Amino acid sequence: MKNRGYYGNYGGAFLPEILVATFDELEDAFENAKSDPSFWRTYETLMASYSCRPTPLTFAENLTRKFGGAKIYIKREDLNHTGAHKANNVMGQGLLVKKMGKKRVIAETGAGQHGVATATMAAKFGFECTIYMGEVDVMRQRPNVFWMEQLGATVVPVTDGTRILKDAINEAFRDWVTNMDTTHYVLGTACGPHPFPEMVSWFQSIIGKEARKQILEIEGKLPSRVYACVGGGSNAMGLFSGFRDDPVELVGVEAGGHGVNSGMHASRLCSKDASPGIAQGYKTYFLQDGDGQMKETHSISAGLDYVGVSPILSDMHEKGLARFESATDDEVVDALRLTMTHEGIIPALESAHAFAGAFREVSSLSKDDIIIINQSGRGDKDIFTVADAFDDPKWKQFIIGKAKSYNG
Amino acid sequence: MAESLKLQLYIKERLKKREILLMTHIVMGYPSFDASYEIVEQMVEAGVDLMELQIPFSEPMADGPVILKANQKAIDNGSTVEKCLEFAEKVASDFPIPFLFMSYANILYRYGMEKFAAKMAEINLQGSIVPDLPPEEGQDYIEAMKKRQLDPIYIFSPTTSDERLGYLASFASGFVYCLARKGVTGKDTSFSDDLALYLSRCRKATDLPLAVGFGVKEKADVDYLKGKADIAVIGSQTIRVVEESGSRAAGDFIRSVL
Numbered sequence: 001m002k003n004r005g006y007y008g009n010y011g012g013a014f015l016p017e018i019l020v021a022t023f024d025e026l027e028d029a030f031e032n033a034k035s036d037p038s039f040w041r042t043y044e045t046l047m048a049s050y051s052c053r054p055t056p057l058t059f060a061e062n063l064t065r066k067f068g069g070a071k072i073y074i075k076r077e078d079l080n081h082t083g084a085h086k087a088n089n090v091m092g093q094g095l096l097v098k099k100m101g102k103k104r105v106i107a108e109t110g111a112g113q114h115g116v117a118t119a120t121m122a123a124k125f126g127f128e129c130t131i132y133m134g135e136v137d138v139m140r141q142r143p144n145v146f147w148m149e150q151l152g153a154t155v156v157p158v159t160d161g162t163r164i165l166k167d168a169i170n171e172a173f174r175d176w177v178t179n180m181d182t183t184h185y186v187l188g189t190a191c192g193p194h195p196f197p198e199m200v201s202w203f204q205s206i207i208g209k210e211a212r213k214q215i216l217e218i219e220g221k222l223p224s225r226v227y228a229c230v231g232g233g234s235n236a237m238g239l240f241s242g243f244r245d246d247p248v249e250l251v252g253v254e255a256g257g258h259g260v261n262s263g264m265h266a267s268r269l270c271s272k273d274a275s276p277g278i279a280q281g282y283k284t285y286f287l288q289d290g291d292g293q294m295k296e297t298h299s300i301s302a303g304l305d306y307v308g309v310s311p312i313l314s315d316m317h318e319k320g321l322a323r324f325e326s327a328t329d330d331e332v333v334d335a336l337r338l339t340m341t342h343e344g345i346i347p348a349l350e351s352a353h354a355f356a357g358a359f360r361e362v363s364s365l366s367k368d369d370i371i372i373i374n375q376s377g378r379g380d381k382d383i384f385t386v387a388d389a390f391d392d393p394k395w396k397q398f399i400i401g402k403a404k405s406y407n408g
Numbered sequence: 409m410a411e412s413l414k415l416q417l418y419i420k421e422r423l424k425k426r427e428i429l430l431m432t433h434i435v436m437g438y439p440s441f442d443a444s445y446e447i448v449e450q451m452v453e454a455g456v457d458l459m460e461l462q463i464p465f466s467e468p469m470a471d472g473p474v475i476l477k478a479n480q481k482a483i484d485n486g487s488t489v490e491k492c493l494e495f496a497e498k499v500a501s502d503f504p505i506p507f508l509f510m511s512y513a514n515i516l517y518r519y520g521m522e523k524f525a526a527k528m529a530e531i532n533l534q535g536s537i538v539p540d541l542p543p544e545e546g547q548d549y550i551e552a553m554k555k556r557q558l559d560p561i562y563i564f565s566p567t568t569s570d571e572r573l574g575y576l577a578s579f580a581s582g583f584v585y586c587l588a589r590k591g592v593t594g595k596d597t598s599f600s601d602d603l604a605l606y607l608s609r610c611r612k613a614t615d616l617p618l619a620v621g622f623g624v625k626e627k628a629d630v631d632y633l634k635g636k637a638d639i640a641v642i643g644s645q646t647i648r649v650v651e652e653s654g655s656r657a658a659g660d661f662i663r664s665v666l
Binding site for chain 1: 465466467468469470472473476477480483488489512513514515517518519539540541542544545562563564565566567568569572576587590591592595
């Protein structure tokens with residue numbers, strides 16, 4: 001490996017020896033893609049014809065009026081094919097897999113969005129596909145499991161550890177160390193060993209490139225702040241990368257769960273509970289105990305429920321290049337309801353964290369200010385969780401009736 | 409090569425009496441520290457030459473289902489790093505064979521590389537195997553180990569190029585751990601000509617003794633390795649035997665493969 005992918009103190013490639021050659025191959029394929037201008041053009045064309053890119057930048061007129069502060073724009077990653085920004089990374093890696101000549105892809109998934117996107121890419125490109133998903137997430141994201149299977153993927157529920165996203169990542173690595181000759185691991189976020197953080201951020205940078213161009217076209221000036229939710233950090237890296245050289249404040253919103261002082265959250269950068277560590281092949285802030293054992297995390301959204309965070313964001317946090325906040329489960333549900341009723345837009349529970357973080361601050365900005373919120377995904381996948389959070393009696397009745405009809 | 413000849417010399421001495429040595433693996437605190445002690449006792453009595461003591465980690469990336477579950481259970485049952493160090497100190501003073509630590513990078517990183525190596529020297533552990541700490545990421549670890557004549561055990565894999573075998577060998581001491589195949593611990597390995605060819609590549613890359621692990625689980629496997637390697641490593645299989653028949657069965661199992 002030529003470059004070990006360090007961002008300040010974070011990143012690296014803490015690889016078991018068996019994977020070193022595979023990562024060398026991947027790094028070469030990625031370096032070739034980066035230095036070949038036709039690769040990015042092919043990627044943009046693919047995303048335009050298959051995934052509705054460029055995605056719109058929507059002015060949220062009613063929310064802007066309600067809060068009476070900065071103008072609110074929403075970057076609509078929910079309008080990607082499969083309903084989330086995950087498609088950007090997956091299709092990009094799919095093009096690399098074709099170049100490397102591999103025939104099988106594997107992926108981890110939390111919310112299931114990355115799994116669905118990977119299963120879609122595999123169907124389109126003719127790859128075999130296996131998705132690892134924590135048992136807890138299989139339960140809370142059943143609709144996505146259904147679609148992955150219909151798309152031809154094998155979904156393997158992971159029953160080890162805390163049975164969520166980090167455990168799915170471990171299991172995907174265990175598959176990869178056995179099958180690396182035929183298989184590429186489509187890691188879904190800007191985490192893991194080098195070159196994944198850089199590579200995933202590179203594919204996701206399409207979000208920020210578009211958003212910057214769009215806001216300049218519409219408003220003729222840059223936003224004051226941009227907001228993105230942060231699980232592993234790929235949608236945040238995507239949006240932030242468009243504004244890193246600008247006088248724009250970058251705000252990441254982590255999962256506050258029951259509150260950052262409750263011990264039931266997934267806030268790595270804005271809580272005092274995380275510390276630097278090495279796991280899953282990279283060094284970053286992890287929610288861990290004094291010995292270095294990873295702790296259980298909690299979030300209403302499966303996609304943010306993760307112990308680690310992109311090493312690039314850890315570095316930006318330490319250097320003060322981005323600000324990190326959190327939003328609790330309750331604040332997220334309120335923000336979701338507000339966005340639906342005022343704008344007719346349904347953000348994913350993950351994305352609703354970015355909305356909650358922005359809503360808290362937007363009134364204190366002036367009418368001359370502009371903010372952009374990244375709507376990383378659409379919320380209809382969360383119908384079961386949201387219906388429970390809203391405690392909707394008609395939905396419950398429907399489920400009871402449905403269950404009865406299956407029981408005959 | 410002046411440093412840490414101790415382990416290498418021990419291996420060479422033992423090989424004068426025996427065609428191949430045996431190294432086994434336990435997860436400290438699984439199923440309990442008392443049981444771990446009894447397993448060590450049984451194995452040493454039955455003739456095991458070296459032992460790996462794994463400090464459990466919540467994300468054991470290179471381990472298969474058997475050792476993964478043992479790691480989780482050990483942590484759930486309260487196996488902390490501190491207790492593991494106490495346990496290691498005790499077995500290293502009670503039994504006359506070399507003991508090595510096996511764990512993942514985060515355990516050493518959190519403890520402090522320097523402090524960890526100092527502790528190892530103090531309690532008479534001889535070296536350690538850290539599968540997710542390649543030399544490129546482990547310069548402070550290597551320094552801390554070599555300063556105290558401790559052996560950082562490096563891993564060769566069948567996918568490692570000849571050039572990289574040489575690179576790894578330049579940091580290795582004590583012996584080199586050769587993975588018999590791809591994949592994680594505890595799955596079957598086919599002991600075939602491919603393996604022999606790979607081991608001859610390993611042999612060319614280093615003068616250090618070669619240990620072979622991953623999928624070694626019965627006498628036939630150990631016999632196959634005679635003349636091709638110096639140490640056979642049995643990991644998951646001993647844990648399986650103990651799970652099925654209790655810690656008292658560990659000794660008989662070892663005698664059956666020797």
